[in-house]
Amino acid sequence: MLLELTVERLALIDALRLPLQPGFNVLTGETGAGKSILLDAIGLLLGNRGSAELIRNGEDSALVEAVIALSPSTQARVKPLLEEWGLPWDESLIISRELFKSGRTVCRVNGRLATVQMLRELGWRIVQQHGQHDHHGLLRTEEQMRALDLYGHHEELLADVRTQFRHYLNCKRAYEETLLDEQGRAQRLDMLTFQIQEIEQADLQPGEEDRLRERRKKLQHVEKISTALQQAKSFLDGEGTIGALTLLGNAHDHIAAAAAYDDSLHEAAELLQTAQVHADEAARLIYRHLDELDEDPSELDAIEERLAQIRALQRKYGASVEEVLAYYETAVQERDDLLHHEEKASRLFADMQAAETALHESCERLHQARVEAAERLSSEVVQTLRALSMPSARLEVRVWRRTQSDGTVQYSEDGFDQIQFLFSANVGEELKPLQKVASGGELSRTLLALKSVLADVDDLETLIFDEIDTGVSGVAAQSVAQQMRKIATSRQVLCVTHSAAIAAAAGTHYYIEKTERDGSTQTSVRKLDTSGRIRELARLLGAGIADETAVSHAKALLERMGAKGA
CATH class of the missing domain: 3.40.50.300 (P-loop containing nucleotide triphosphate hydrolases)
Incomplete structure (x- = not known):
């Protein structure tokens, strides 16, 4: 308002x-x-x-x-x-x-x-x-269609057509995407085959890159690790002097002896015993690690080559090993689709035809409803024009199927109809589009008659x-x-x-x-x-x-x- x-x-x-x-x-x-x-x-x-x-x-x-x-x-x-x-x-x-x-x-x-x-x-x-001189409202063909559908209460029919139209467009798009030219399809198939083989030959494993980087860091610092382990071992064993293990044992024995006369020392004795056990376990781990320590330079070279191979694949197919493997799965699916191109195209074509048939049936139902509503609307408007001092006026709401150059119907989300309000003010004049033949007063009264008939349904x-x-x-x-x-x-x-x-x-x-x-x-x-x-x-x-x-x-x-x- x-x-x-x-x-x-x-x-x-x-x-x-x-x-x-x-x-x-x-x-x-x-x-x-x-x-x-x-x-x-x-x-x-x-x-x-x-x-x-x-x-x-x-x-x-x-x-x-x-x-x-x-x-x-x-x-x-x-x-x-x-x-x-x-x-x-x-x-x-x-x-x-x-x-x-x-x-x-x-x-x-x-x-x-x-x-x-x-x-x-x-x-x-x-x-x-x-x-x-106005060209708003009912002089617009799309508004004429909207008015007719409001008058005929075509809401459910329109909703069905729009649903079927969207489904048809999706099926049509999917089918057309399969219609690559043969040369393009072959080139794409070659590219996918090469990429799949390259990734397969690399035999990537999830988490592999992190494990390799961790192993490389260890091999790059093997001397520092060995020195640290040897020093720790000497501190624990003593190597010519009294080591930490012996000192912890002696300390425990003395405190345990004193605890025989002072109960409050029992906790200290237990703690020293626990420390001795932990130190002994640490010593065994250090000994084992020293035995397993490997300084083979060829392994480091192999790791560097493997990481370089992974980086090369990541530059092409993804930022991580997981993304490369995900690309591999997608490529395999696309390759299989291309190998079964004719079978897929045939299936999608059948889907598109079925969708078009359903769309056509929905549009046909809407068309018939519009034809019937157009006849009733024309009659009501003409009756109203009689009372508006236009006794010879005629209005015809014409509905016909919109076709393409090849004669097939042209679909849209509003169906396949073309709608036009045709008008004649005087006896003997042929019907012509409303906005082209009516004078200012005649046009306004005709639109008033239309609005009067549409009063109960129009939402403007x-x-x-x-x-x-x-x-x-x-x-x-x-x-x-x-x-x-x-x-x-x-x-x-x-x-x-x-x-x-x-x-x-x-x-x-x-x-x-x-x-x-x-x-x-x-x-x-x-x-x-x-x-x-x-x-x-x-x-x-x-x-x-x-x-x-x-x-x-x-x-x-x-x-x-x-x-x-x-």
């Missing part, structure tokens, strides 16, 4: 803040007062083309900003888009666009920089602006109509007003009008006026109360406010249309 529009330095507008209300809003005013400027301002936020000519004279830039509160259904349409763009998300949306004399334009969404294309993608999901909450009263008066104008009030019960409607009947049906009435002050022209917008509405309705009826008949007519019209003054 569009809550507040801010415009600064745009054409005739110096500064304007317009809080739009829920329900039915109308804008009226004298010709040239600036109604189109407000619609241009909203169009800029929807991604329409901007121009330096829109900037107010004497200013270097113009700013348009809207604060929009989003309902849960609109949030569901907008949130994924903002997340895809990496923009901040909230339950309300702030969109701004600034135009500069240099031609530069700066767009922001929730305070972050955005592009005009992003505004366009975001805008048509929130607001539909309908007028002679803000609609803007311009020139909807062109060529409409009397009872037909009242019918237009009633249709707009019907739509406004569940969404926000903004309408620029010259029709008193339409203005009287609105819940909120804004008056646009142009004034001259200090040598410059200003456009302002006022929200009218009941008396103000009566005066404006009298003017729209073609008489001044001093004309008592016109004023009486305006009061009666306001009462009959059931609108309440603000």
Whole structure:
């Protein structure tokens, strides 16, 4: 729901803040007062083309900003888009666009920089602006398809098509990946065979590199190790003097003898005995290590060669022995797949064909549902157009299969259908695409009829109509007003009008006026109360406010249309 529009330095507008209300809003005013400027301002936020000519004279830039509160259904349409763009998300949306004399334009969404294309993608999901030169909403073929599917309640059929389409794409991609040219396949097979043989011949073992590095460190320092062991052995044995083992034994014997007279010495005696046992065990380990100590230089050379071989393999296939072995397993699998290429390709082709068959059946079910819904929608819209002073108008929702150059259907996540709304305003005119044949007023009324029929299912909450009263008066104008009030019960409607009947049906009435002050022209917008509405309705009826008949007519019209003054 569009809550507040801010415009600064745009054409005739110096500064304007317009809080739009829920329900039915109308804008009226004298010709040239600036109604189109407000619609241009909203169009800029929807991604329409901007121009330096829109900037107010004497200013270097113009700013348009809207604060929009989003309902849960609109949030569901907008949130994924903002997340895809990496923009901040909230339950309300702030969109701004600034135009500069240099031609530069700066767009922001929730305070972050955005592009005009992003505004366009975001805008048509929130607001539909309908007028002679607008190409939003139901003039877009993708929006026409969305409207038809909403009308026909095709949610489950669409979900099935999208699931089948994704499955088909995955099967198709897997099959196409097997279709390497024969030369490329042979080259890849040779490369894999060489790599597998190279790794197999190396006979790598998990943890081997660490063990080799540990053994190399020992062999590189064998002299230091031998010297240390010999010294430790001499300290323990004594070698001509009394060694540590003998001294520990003597100390234990003396303390044990003293403990016979002093019980408190028993703990010391036990500790000395334990120390003697540990020293004796350490001595045996040292003796064994000395016996096993090997100074063969050929083993060190062999270790260096093995480590060099491992490093060479790691440079090619992975940072560790484990990664090299993992690459080996992958290479073996790929080689086997290439050796059984035809068998795998045949299996994947069959999977792709089965997926395409399932997709086609889902698309066909959706197609039939759309054809039936299109006929009902066309009939309902034509009936509504009759009440909008378009008795000869025809609308046809045409559905046909989208095909490729070879005649086969072209699939997408929305099925294989092409949908177009065709329109004819007068007897004898052939049906043509809606946006190419309707005048501004006819287009707006046709879109109003569509929106009226779709009122219960459409999830767009803000609609803007311009020139909807062109060529409409009397009872037909009242019918237009009633249709707009019907739509406004569940969404926000903004309408620029010259029709008193339409203005009287609105819940909120804004008056646009142009004034001259200090040598410059200003456009302002006022929200009218009941008396103000009566005066404006009298003017729209073609008489001044001093004309008592016109004023009486305006009061009666306001009462009959059931609108309440603000």
